[in-house]
Amino acid sequence: MTTLSTHPAAEDLGCFIDGTLDARSRAAIVEHIADCDECRFTVVDVTAFGEELAPPERAKGRWWVAAAAAIAITVGGTFVVQARRDPLAPVIEASSRQSSRLVEARLSGFPHVVRKAQMRGRGSDPDYGVADVIVAADKVLHRGGDNARMQHARGVAQLLDFEARLAEREGDTSDEGRAERQMLVDQRNAAIPILQKAANLAPDNAAYQSDVAAALIATGTTPNFKAAVEACDRALKIEPNSADALFNQAQALDLLAQKSGEATDVTNAIKAYNKYLDVDPSSPWADEARKKIADLQQAP
Amino acid sequence: MNWEKFFLDSLPLIDRATAFVCRKYGLIGADAEDFASAVKLKLIEDDYAVLRKFANKCTLSTYLTIVIQRHYVDQKIHEWGKWRPSVLARKGGDAAILLERLISRDGLSIGEASTIVRQKYTELDSHALETLASSIVTRRAQRASEIERTEEMPEPASGVSAEDDLLASERESTERHTNAIVNRELGRLPSEDRLIMKLRFIDAMKVSTMARLLKADQKQLYRRIERIVVTLKAALLAAGVAMSDIGDMLVHGADALHFDLGDPDTDPKVPQ
Numbered sequence: 168m169t170t171l172s173t174h175p176a177a178e179d180l181g182c183f184i185d186g187t188l189d190a191r192s193r194a195a196i197v198e199h200i201a202d203c204d205e206c207r208f209t210v211v212d213v214t215a216f217g218e219e220l221a222p223p224e225r226a227k228g229r230w231w232v233a234a235a236a237a238i239a240i241t242v243g244g245t246f247v248v249q250a251r252r253d254p255l256a257p258v259i260e261a262s263s264r265q266s267s268r269l270v271e272a273r274l275s276g277f278p279h280v281v282r283k284a285q286m287r288g289r290g291s292d293p294d295y296g297v298a299d300v301i302v303a304a305d306k307v308l309h310r311g312g313d314n315a316r317m318q319h320a321r322g323v324a325q326l327l328d329f330e331a332r333l334a335e336r337e338g339d340t341s342d343e344g345r346a347e348r349q350m351l352v353d354q355r356n357a358a359i360p361i362l363q364k365a366a367n368l369a370p371d372n373a374a375y376q377s378d379v380a381a382a383l384i385a386t387g388t389t390p391n392f393k394a395a396v397e398a399c400d401r402a403l404k405i406e407p408n409s410a411d412a413l414f415n416q417a418q419a420l421d422l423l424a425q426k427s428g429e430a431t432d433v434t435n436a437i438k439a440y441n442k443y444l445d446v447d448p449s450s451p452w453a454d455e456a457r458k459k460i461a462d463l464q465q466a467p
Numbered sequence: 468m469n470w471e472k473f474f475l476d477s478l479p480l481i482d483r484a485t486a487f488v489c490r491k492y493g494l495i496g497a498d499a500e501d502f503a504s505a506v507k508l509k510l511i512e513d514d515y516a517v518l519r520k521f522a523n524k525c526t527l528s529t530y531l532t533i534v535i536q537r538h539y540v541d542q543k544i545h546e547w548g549k550w551r552p553s554v555l556a557r558k559g560g561d562a563a564i565l566l567e568r569l570i571s572r573d574g575l576s577i578g579e580a581s582t583i584v585r586q587k588y589t590e591l592d593s594h595a596l597e598t599l600a601s602s603i604v605t606r607r608a609q610r611a612s613e614i615e616r617t618e619e620m621p622e623p624a625s626g627v628s629a630e631d632d633l634l635a636s637e638r639e640s641t642e643r644h645t646n647a648i649v650n651r652e653l654g655r656l657p658s659e660d661r662l663i664m665k666l667r668f669i670d671a672m673k674v675s676t677m678a679r680l681l682k683a684d685q686k687q688l689y690r691r692i693e694r695i696v697v698t699l700k701a702a703l704l705a706a707g708v709a710m711s712d713i714g715d716m717l718v719h720g721a722d723a724l725h726f727d728l729g730d731p732d733t734d735p736k737v738p739q
Contacts (some may be wrong), residue, residue, distance in 0.1 A: 177533040181525030184533075186682060193682070194659075201658035201665070205540065211670045213532045214680060216487045298686040302674070305689075309673050332693065347697050 174206055175199060184213050254310060254320040257303040258327060269300065269330040272381035272395075273414045274323060275374035279451035297331045304328040315368035319375050322362030326382050329355055358382045366398075373406035380415040389426050395419035413443035414452055421459055425466075433463050470515035477518075477527065481506065484532040488539050493565030495587055502539065509538050562588040566600060645708050652702045660695050667692055 175183070175196055182188045183196040200207045253259075259277055262269060267283035307324035310317060333351045336344050359382045366375040376398050383395035399416035402409050417439035424432035440456045440463075447453050474481075485506050489499040510517050521530050556567040562584055569580035577600045584596065653661050659681070666672040666680075674692070678685040 176520075177537065178520070178522060178524050178530055180533055181529040184529050184680065185525045186679065187525060197662055197681070198658045201662035207662070207665060207670070209533055209536050209540075210680070211666070211672060212488070212491055212536050213529060214672070214676060215491075216484065216532045217529060218676070219487065298689060301689055302685060305674055309671065346701065347693065350697060350700060 174203065180206065180209060181213075184210060184217065254307055254317060255323055258300065258307055258324055261299040261303040262327060264299065265297070267334075269297075269327055269334060270381055270385050272384040272418055273377075273411050273452060274326075274381050275378055275411045279455070281451075282455075297335045300327055300331040301335075304331065315365045315372065315375065318361060318368060319365035319372075319378065322358050322365055322382065323378060325361055326358035326385060329357065330385065355386050359386075366401075371405055373402040373409045373412055376402035376405065377409060377412040377415055380412070380419060384415065384419055384422065387422075389423065392419045392423045392426070396423075408446050410443065410447045410450075410452070413439070413446055414456065417443050417456065417459070421463065424463065428466075433466065437463050470518055473518055474510060474515055477531065480528055481510065481531055481535070484528065484535045487532065488536050491536075491564070492539060492543075493562070493568055495565070502542070505542065506535050506538060509534075562596075566596065570600065645703070648703055648706045648708055649699075652699055652706075655702075656695065656699075660691075663688070663692060664695055664699070 174180075179188070179192065180196065183193060188196065200210055253276070255276065263278045263280060265280055268280040271282060304324040304327050307320050308328065310320070329351055333348060336348045336351070339345075339348070359379065362375065362379045362382050366372065366379050369375055380395040380398040380402070383391040383398060396416055396419045399412045399419065402412035403416070406412070417436060420432065420436040420439045424436045437460050440460045443456050444453055482503070485503045486499075489495070489502060494502055517534055521527065556563040565587065566580050566584045569575045569583060570577065573580075575583075581596055581600060585593075653664060656664070663677065663681070666677050667674070672680075674688055675685055677683075678688045681688070683691075
């Protein structure tokens with residue numbers, strides 16, 4: 168491989184950015200820009216300009232979204248229109264294709280997916296389903312905007328990104344796998360302050376409070392389960408019949424009961440699930456709630 | 468080939484690329500106009516030498532943007548020395564770069580700089596502006612503290628306690644130690660891995676863009692990034708860097724990573 172002693176000529180750098188260099192020349196440029204900040208900044212800036220000039224993928228997708236939206240409106244649906252506006256739409260879509268729900272709790276706007284106790288292991292995931300969630304979440308994490316909606320989207324994306332990466336390593340018993348899992352577990356709290364910020368920015372939004380609870384539940388610690396119950400209380404003050412908040416509150420109480428084993432905690436959790444079922448008696452979430460009640464009743 | 472006609476036909480693209488560079492580096496008003504004129508002069512001089520060099524190997528827009536961006540950097544190095552926007556400012560966008568330039572380069576106070584920035588970017592969140600401004604001032608103070616004091620130099624204004632000083636000094640020492648180890652470990656990585664880490668964590672480049680640039684599979688690239696992060700983290704922990712010091716940089720790609728930017732005097736020259 169040739170090592171460049173000077174900055175590459177503009178057109179050679181241009182070929183690198185446009186992807187038209189042969190492997191040998193590309194390697195030489197990579198070698199140079201790995202240590203030359205000036206050229207790396209140029210690559211980053213010019214790549215950004217190229218994306219601004221001609222976003223072919225977005226343009227290609229736009230007619231399809233518009234057509235689908237028109238069809239949806241014709242048949243009275245609004246999902247496609249919402250999908251176009253919601254920054255989380257690709258994450259929701261990727262998550263809905265998972266064989267097991269990535270987070271235990273219920274995230275607002277996400278369809279029901281069964282939560283399996285044993286997640287997929289490395290090597291048994293040939294369709295890269297989890298990687299699709301990581302890719303979709305990454306796009307959200309890099310979107311601009313500091314309003315409540317984008318903060319919330321980034322918080323949810325952060326949560327799912329960690330959970331997807333954790334799921335990817337489930338069952339990997341190698342030292343490397345264990346180390347990677349531990350690193351992810353250490354970072355699990357990262358979504359909470361982002362979601363809390365969104366909730367603070369939009370104090371009338373019950374869904375944001377409920378998603379804070381979902382992130383707290385995901386950490387698996389008793390103090391956070393208690394904090395999740397309180398976050399759901401705040402959500403239910405705003406929207407007393409919020410199915411998301413009622414479900415998450417019941418789940419947090421359920422997890423507290425499992426930790427303490429106290430009869431009163433078990434009773435409280437069952438009551439909370441029943442309260443949820445009063446609001447939502449027929450969805451797949453309701454079936455899950457009934458199963459949870461049965462499990463709690465059977466527990467010693 | 469009629470190079471004058473080629474130049475005139477390319478003017479819309481030249482203007483757009485120039486405007487992009489101006490936005491990127493916070494050039495406004497007369498500064499932006501001066502730069503646009505300088506760009507055109509650069510392209511016209513020596514009988515359109517820059518355009519003559521274009522051999523159609525890459526797209527014209529990419530070529531022109533590189534030429535214009537490099538011209539800006541050369542011009543600014545000539546004017547200011549080696550000033551360039553910090554990683555934090557680059558991440559914060561045009562307003563952040565403008566704010567940093569006004570404070571760091573032009574020596575304006577936070578209040579003066581913020582007023583100018585707010586006039587141009589009326590939608591800007593004042594909290595974000597304050598956070599950025601205070602980080603710029605902190606960095607300047609850190610740089611100033613590295614200057615060896617002599618008896619002739621006046622004492623710095625005393626608004627902080629000895630305890631604050633001690634804490635700040637400990638924090639700086641930890642940062643220096645961490646950065647030295649990060650740079651050492653990065654230096655041990657293969658060049659492509661080193662580049663991947665910089666693009667991802669310093670430049671916040673999207674993985675999809677990086678995959679296209681490096682001709683890599685996006686999903687495999689994710690796994691590769693994670694492997695590098697794990698390796699790096701293990702090396703840092705082994706070197707005695709506390710988890711709390713590195714967690715933020717690895718998770719958020721923070722400005723806390725001060726990579727060696729090289730010696731401006733020994734940097735290779737741009738070919739003419």
